[in-house]
Amino acid sequence: MEKMHKLEPILLKDMMELSEHYIAAEKENINAINFFPIPDGDTGSNMFYTIQAIVKEVKNVVEENGNSAIFQAISKGSFIGAKGNSGVIYSQFLIGVVEYLEEIQIITPLTFAKALEEGTEFAYDAVLNPTEGTILTVMKRTSDKAIEITSEQKDIGWIEFIDFLVEESKQCLIETKEMLDILKEADVVDAGAKGFVHILESWKDVIKRQ
Numbered sequence: 001m002e003k004m005h006k007l008e009p010i011l012l013k014d015m016m017e018l019s020e021h022y023i024a025a026e027k028e029n030i031n032a033i034n035f036f037p038i039p040d041g042d043t044g045s046n047m048f049y050t051i052q053a054i055v056k057e058v059k060n061v062v063e064e065n066g067n068s069a070i071f072q073a074i075s076k077g078s079f080i081g082a083k084g085n086s087g088v089i090y091s092q093f094l095i096g097v098v099e100y101l102e103e104i105q106i107i108t109p110l111t112f113a114k115a116l117e118e119g120t121e122f123a124y125d126a127v128l129n130p131t132e133g134t135i136l137t138v139m140k141r142t143s144d145k146a147i148e149i150t151s152e153q154k155d156i157g158w159i160e161f162i163d164f165l166v167e168e169s170k171q172c173l174i175e176t177k178e179m180l181d182i183l184k185e186a187d188v189v190d191a192g193a194k195g196f197v198h199i200l201e202s203w204k205d206v207i208k209r210q
Contacts (some may be wrong), residue, residue, distance in 0.1 A: 003157025004210055007107040009067040011206060012098075013058045016074060018202040020055045023048045023195060030195050033188040036134065036180055037085060043191035046084025050091055051199075053081020071102040086135055086192030089123045090199075093139055096122030109161040110154065113146035133179025135192035141172040142200065162204045169197045 023030075023044065030044030054077030061069045075098050082091035096119035104111055120143040124130050145168040149156060176190040177183050183190060 003155070004159065004207075005108055005155070005157060007112070007158055007207065007210075008063075009070050009101070009105065009107060010061070010063045011210070012070050012074060012107075013061055014206045015203045016051065016054050016058050016077075018206055019199045020048070020051045022198045022202040023051055026195070026198050030191045033186070033194065034191040035182050035186045035188060036190060037131070042084060043086050044195060046087040047090060047192070047195040049083045050078070050081050050087035053077045053083075054091075054094070056081075067105045068102060071098040074098045086195060089126055089135055089139075089192065090196065092126040093119040093123040096120070109146070109156050109158060110150045112161075113143070113150040116143035116146050119143070131180070133176045133183065134190050135196050137176060137179065138169050138172045138190075138193040138196050142169045158207050158210075162200075162207050166197070166200050166204050169200050173197050 027044035027048050030047065031041045034041050034043040054074055057073040057077035058070060061073050075095050078091035078094045082088045097115045099122075100115040100118040101107060101111070107115075116139075120136075120139045123136055123139055127136065130136050142165050146161070146165055149161065149164050153160075173189050173193050176193050177188065180190070
């Protein structure tokens, strides 16, 4: 099978929509392990409401609208729909990602890696006191992995690329249990980080359909 090196921006619409389904399915499981920063059991719900607002903006975008339309819709939905701590972090992450992509309009593994790096910086900047062992850590590890593999394999195809990212995010998710005492005592991984991994899994499914 020929490697897919370029992702059409309109596919970001499918990635947002499928991530809504994934988070909807895992929402209660994510809520159940919500111990940090406070055990209020709403991380899954907040991530779902945030993504729902994004999907509301992107659902009417079609390829004929041009690439900028999908980037702007994601950014707008992220800005107006962010809810809760993890929702705000994820929305800022997405805003950073699409802000970078809108400048270049071409989505290869290399440019997407740089967009993930930009999104991660936005996410960290959104938090007054960033804490490791959370969704932030998984974002950082994933974006670092993306930069690493695109530096080493400049012609890597999208499927291989996204496989690397999902596996790295899953491994980092497991490790969050050991990074924060409250998670270790409860014997759970970070709730927001779990949500982020499911989002990456949904993106992987969209890409593998191409």
